[in-house]
Structures are given as structure tokens and as C-alpha cells.
Amino acid sequence: MGSMPQATKRRVLVIGSGGVGTMAAYALEKGGKATVTAVLRSNYDAVQRSGFTISSLDHGEIQGWRPIRNSIPDVSQGRLKPYDFVVVTTKNIADVPPGVADMIAPAITPGHTAITLLQNGLNIERPIVAAFPSSPVLSGISFIGATEGPLGTIKHDNHDELSVGAFLSSSSSYSYCNGGTDKTDVAKAEAAARLFVDMYSSCPGVDCAYEPDVAFSRWRKLLYNASFNSVAAILRMDTSRMRISEHVIDNLIRPIMLEIIKVAGAAGTPLPSELVDKFIVIDNFEAFFKPSMFQDIESGGFIEFENIVGEPLREAERLGVETPTLRVVYGLLKGLQWQTMEKKGLVKVPVASEPGLKYGGSK
């Protein structure tokens, strides 16, 4: 990619087009350095009919934008030109197949396509790196406020702040990278990340920065997600009410944050302890904000708890760090996910005990 002339637009495929995905697709297109195609599922028919309707604090009112397709393109037949970037903005539900790697595979040209994971959680790059070892894999951490109302209608009401870096980076403290890596691969990944930042930053109104230490930014965001996002889903409580109650912060949120700091430190990514008090009050109080997993529980959707709580917990176990709060929270989130699986028909509930059921018998 680095050898392409400056004037050539990069071919970008954005997979997943909710609030975050649509605004990323729009910013990349508007920046003028990329030709964007968005892959839609639930909102495809609506957008095919009328285009996206976007009301954005950064970009104003947009109507009729329609850069879409309804399936992952297959580049293996040679009829489509390779994508320079595939940007994944779907939820990352690690415990419900198919995984991200399987989903995006048809669109990846090995050795050419860079993959940007604009998703929450820890270790999400591992299955991607394993499936596409010759592709640069990039981390995107977004602090945008953008939600889809009616299908195809996006309300963008909090500024678009994005940090992008390479998982494989010379300056990253990421445990994954400690195994030693090829310098050429590192340079290639870092170059792809800088190129992505350049494309994205070309759009007026957005704030996209190169992140040299992906590990730090991911563990840092986990401070919020492992605590507020998890407890909000379990209690169905917004973050302002947690702060009013005080004890939810003292008994649950703060202990989880302190456990995340312990694990991150043991994993080679020290986080400043001042972040705890900062993050406890980071949400705009007046917003009575419902974090994403709470919204998912309300709408009956799956929660991405495996990467938000499961992975830090497994890191803790690997490193011998005690995380008792995180462990209980994990068990409860897994219970919530099980209930969603039942509602979606993925687990069967027998009317009576069955042979083979570990806890089936009575008395």
C-alpha cells in the first residue's frame, strides 16, 4: 500500500453500520482519501430505499447517502479489486458464532488488506492475527456518541474522537506483542495505522489520533467497560443512578477498576491509579447514560462480555492475579447471555430433567 501514489483513493470496506460504523464510513468518505462501501444487515432495506439520514453535530444534516451492499464481498474470485482496509464495527460477541475472522474472510486479500477493529475489549485481535497472519491488524478505540434510531437514521450527538494504532507495534506494551515479532511486520502495521489516521483525519470536524500504545488505550478503556458497562447490564441501572446510590460505586465499580489496574500492571501495562477517580465521574451526569451492554439487555441482544470481562479475567488467571469481583460479575453476565440465548432459541430448556444434565436430578 505504501507504494501507491498519494492521489489514489484507498478502497475501504466498513462492516457493520450502526451508529459508530456509519459515522466512521461517512468520515472516511468525506475525508476524500477513501472510497467507502458499507456492509449492512438489519438496516439494508431501509437504506437501500432512502439512503442514510444523519443528524450530526460534526457534519450537519445528511440525507440519501447510500454507499452500501448487503453482504460481505468475496474478493477471491478476482472480479473485485482488493480492499486496502476492512473496518469492523460490529459488536464482538466472542461466544456466539460466527466469529469475526470467519465473517470477514471473503473480503480479505492476504498480504494486502489491513484490518481495523473498531470494537471493544481485550485480545480481540488474536483470532484475526491467527487467521490473517500477513495482514496488518489495527486497533480503533472510539469515543463517539452515535446511535441508530429508526433503521438508517443516525443521531450523532457526541464528538467523534478516535484513536488508531497497530496491535503489533514497537512502542506497545501489549502482552500479545511480547512474544517477539518481525521488524518488517511491525513497520508495515505501524505504517497502515498512520495511513488510516491520515485518511480519517482528512475529514473536517473529527478528531482522529495515532495511538502508539494500543495496549494502554485498550486496558484504559476496560477500566470503564469492565466496571460501569458490566454492572449497568446486571442491575439495569444507568451510570448517574450508580453515582447517586454511592454504594454501587464503592462496592462494585471501584473494586472492579482496581482489579483491572492490578491485572493490567501484571500484564505489563501499568495504568495510573488516578484514572479510577477520573473514570468514576467521566459520564455527563445529566445524561443518565446507559452503557452499551445495558442497552443490549434492554433490546434483547447479545452482550460482548467475553472480551470486556472474560478476557481480563483469563489474563488475571494466567498471571496469578486475584480478581474476585470480576469473577462474580463474569458469572452473572454469562447467566444473562444464557437467557438471551434461550430467548433466541440457541439453548433448549426441557420441561423435565433429562439424562446427562449435570444438575438435573431431584433430591
Add this chain to the structure above:
Amino acid sequence: MGSMPQATKRRVLVIGSGGVGTMAAYALEKGGKATVTAVLRSNYDAVQRSGFTISSLDHGEIQGWRPIRNSIPDVSQGRLKPYDFVVVTTKNIADVPPGVADMIAPAITPGHTAITLLQNGLNIERPIVAAFPSSPVLSGISFIGATEGPLGTIKHDNHDELSVGAFLSSSSSYSYCNGGTDKTDVAKAEAAARLFVDMYSSCPGVDCAYEPDVAFSRWRKLLYNASFNSVAAILRMDTSRMRISEHVIDNLIRPIMLEIIKVAGAAGTPLPSELVDKFIVIDNFEAFFKPSMFQDIESGGFIEFENIVGEPLREAERLGVETPTLRVVYGLLKGLQWQTMEKKGLVKVPVASEPGLKYGGSK
């Protein structure tokens, strides 16, 4: 009391008349050794109009039974004869005033009335003993299945098994009693418990036994309540689904039970570890049973989590026993209770941050 002639019926006041309370009142009356008055609140009007309608597997169909009043009687004026027994069958919501001691005070004749707490949880006798030091205080542990459908209509569908003993007992391992107690008080309390068992057992069809070791029976029932009842309330999941999922048992129920066994042991009440596997499958699988705190959450009522989880947790802290699972579960139940308090107008949620709010500020 011991000096009363055999033929004299005891005066019994039953406070709280849901499923459990009504069936206890009925059994005591039907046994022929007690004259029972039941104090009703929510269902008073319905029962005043038509009497209780009871459909009972032990007693058959009963209609029009009406031994009721709508307030706690005040015996201090001397117009009412003293009650020999006051039986408390309300929920024990320790964190929402008024407490049980305040509520029952007008009906207690000091030095005469014995108080039977037919309620869940640990250390529930402490405020009662403190308020009425000259009254025998008895523990009732009920394994009945009885629920109120429409107001005043009781379905009694699981056999009435009751164990009653004195909190203050020569053979109890109860920590409360280890402080050393007057032998006369112990003998008086034990005699009152045996008398209560005799009254109750006189009713055909019920199974009421004298419990010499109240501590054991209370910690034993906590094995179930601290685990299944708590997790059911948090996840809104019946106990059969927990068993089908398996991991809810392995990650949450079993760890809580093991923590309860540790605390009970440290408190001087060793529980056999075989109880864990027995209690995990104790519910009839086909019933898809919803424990009481889950039912309370569904109906918007308060949960009695302070005596079911808070007290064992405080015992653990006092004794230096680690109970990490119980600690997190306690924090979550307290969050659920806070939400109920908000719904009932007992806590105020400001629209914006206010001075004095510990976690009010933004950034």
C-alpha cells in the same frame, strides 16, 4: 405460661398473613390448643368481606375463615388480655423502617409473651431480644409451599414442615448464645418452644418438630437462601434454568454455598459439606421454582437481603473469613433494593448533580 391448666387455649397473635402466615394461623387454630387472631394489611378488606379462601393439600378446601384484625393490638391499656404467643410471619426487611421490634411492640406483654419469628435469615432475633429481654424468642423455619393469589386466596401446595426452637438454648451452637446466659431464661425459652410445637403439632396433616439447635437450622437454610434466592433475584432466573445452564451453579451457587459453610464453621456451627450437592438439586426440577426474592423483584417489593446475605457477610468480616462471592452479591442486591426504594419514592434522583453528592461532579 407453664402454670396454665392444659385445657386453657393459648392466645396467639399472628402478624403478617401471606401464604406462610395464613397457613400457620390456620394450623394453630385447627390444632385446638390456641385461639388465633391474624393481623392483616393489604388483604384485610378482602378477608373482612369474604373470609380466607384456602385450597390446601393438607387441610382441603376452606372458605370464609375470618379470625382477623387490621392493626397491631395495644395490650398496654389493659383492655386486652395478654397474648401468650406473637408469631411474626412478615418479610424481614432490615434496611427499611419500621423494624420488627417497633412494629410488634404494642402487642407484647413483657415477661409473658413469647415471640416466634417465622422468618428467613441470620441474627433476626438480635433486635427482638434487645427490645424484649424478658420474652422468650423462638425461631421458626418453614418449608411450606403456600402463596397468596388474589387477595385473601391462599394456595397451599407443598406440605407444611416447620421446625421451632429457642434462640437461647442449652444445645444451640448459635454464636449469639455463646455470651453466657441465665439458666432460668434458657429453660423458659426452651419450654415456650416445646409448647409452641405441641400447639402446632396438634393440627392434623402438619409436620412440626422441636429444633434443639436453631443455629444449625438457620445456617443450613442460608445455604439455599444466600445462594439460590440471591442469584435468582439478580438474574431473574428460576432455579431449574440455573441448573440447566450448569455454569450458574458452578460459578455462583456452589461458591456461595462453600463460603456460607466457611463462615458457619468459623461461627461455631459446622455444616456437613454434603449439604452442598444435596441443596443444589433440592428444588423439584419440574417446578421451575422462583425463590422469594425473585418474586419480590418481579412484584416491585423489597427484598430481605440484609438478613439473608448482609448478616452472614458481616459475620464473615467479624470472623476474618473471606467471602468474595457473597460480597459482590451483597453489593448487587443493595443496588436492586435502591432501585425499589426509588420506585417507592424513598430516595430522590436529582435531574442534575447536586452539592454534597460524593460522585456528582463531571470530569
